[in-house]
Amino acid sequence: MSHISEEQVRHVATLSRLEFSDAEIQEFSREMNQILDYFVKLNELDTEGVPPGSHPLKTSNVLREDIPRESLSNELALSNAPDKEEGFFKVPQILPGD
Template identity: 50%
Template sequence: MDEKKVREVARLARLELSDEEVERFAADLESILEAFKELDNVDTDGLEPSFHPVKIEDVFREDTPEKPLSQEEALSNSPNTEDGFFKGPRIV
């Protein structure tokens, strides 16, 4: 993990970092990834990955209509709204 890699990952994650943060994270993550090598010593041949710690089964419920949030409630946490819509940054 070097500074170039941190910048590449930060760009993918849409995260603005200062030069000082890039430098610090590169050093931190280098030592963390080094520690993760512990997993190379664990033989996992033939094992399935556990996406959950317990078995999750499909559950069904009656399809009964409920009252959803009103438009006003849904928009209540944004200062950037117009005509009942959220306003976002431009796409192009």
């Protein structure tokens, strides 16, 4: 059964910021359809009224006092940066233009 077309796989790749060759797109389409076909099993279950669950600890919105404390130095935070300038990360053009 086909759940996802090659066209949709290309769209998901764009959303994922990944690019693939045509052959890879075909392979991903086949594999993803196989896996999504397996996921269909979940539809056997009636989950009406069941709350969605994540981790088992009943904690939510853990708050703390906003107290300034020492953090990574600018130098250390930039120590792995591929490109940097004057204490900032340096990236290529973001907005299109001249």
